[in-house]
Amino acid sequence: MSGSAGGPAGGPGGATPGVRVRALPVGAEALLLETGSAAEVAALHCELLRRRDAGELGGVRDIVPAARTVLLDGVADPRALAARIARWRVAPSAVAQGPLVTVPVRYDGPDLAEVARLWEVPEEEVPGIIGATEFRVAFCGFAPGFGYLTGLPPRLHVPRRATPRTAVPAGSLALAGEYAGVYPRSSPGGWQLIGTTRAVLWDPAREPEALFAPGVRVRFAREAP
Structure with missing residues (x-):
């Protein structure tokens, strides 16, 4: 995803050297983030929750993980958010301890x-x-x-x-x-x-x-x- 939704991310300028993310706009206010494994989904999901709690995701309402994807709903500008996610560094093992x-x-x-x-x-x-x-x-x-x-x-x-x-x-x-x-x-x-x-x-x-x-x-x- 080199600055726009739909392209691959990873390595230099990508989501992380380990976690690869592909962003696909879904309608006018949603973004589907594809990864390669359940472990990468878990790490990405935790990072998204952390950034939403910090007020970095604007009006994103729902963050819904699945087997290999995470869906973001309520995205004001999917392409702009996809470009920002491309610059993140998310360690594959960065999974918060839940209850x-x-x-x-x-x-x-x-x-x-x-x-x-x-x-x-x-x-x-x-x-x-x-x-x-x-x-x-x-x-x-x-x-x-x-x-x-x-x-x-x-x-x-x-x-x-x-x-x-x-x-x-x-x-x-x-x-x-x-x-x-x-x-x-x-x-x-x-x-x-x-x-x-x-x-x-x-x-x-x-x-x-x-x-x-x-x-x-x-x-x-x-x-x-």
Whole structure:
């Protein structure tokens, strides 16, 4: 992005030597920032929040991270902001420590044995591996209250089920690809189910409504049977 939206950024004059950003105007008042990885999205999201809090982003209303993008809504001049972002230096590891949420889990999921097989560990070791992992909500979507959690190393990534279930119970802790997640309500789904929680992920009467929000750190604590 050499001073205008739509071009690549990175290296000399770019967003950082490590984080590369491509800015695309979306309508008259939005800007879509594309990066190459979930880690880069996390760093860019934190930098955007910091700069908005410092009053550097003008009237930007919403900053919405996704798997490889961050959407800015309420941008008065998308091209001008794209040019400014091109001059930023954002370290790929510059991710602020968000609040920590501990979620109790019963490891009673129907795919627990399959996940253990894929990990090549005894089934009884799965709760300890999950419990020792600090997850981070990378972004939200799919259903109100559903957070896509990163933190598992690549060797523990598992595929989606070949045949999705027509109904996954609310509160199911599940894995798919690089992500973990908890279903906030009953819905179809193809993730591997390893446990359940009684935690309420989405409550419109609560402030905030969602238990998980981008940047929140999550620990899963094993609940006694």
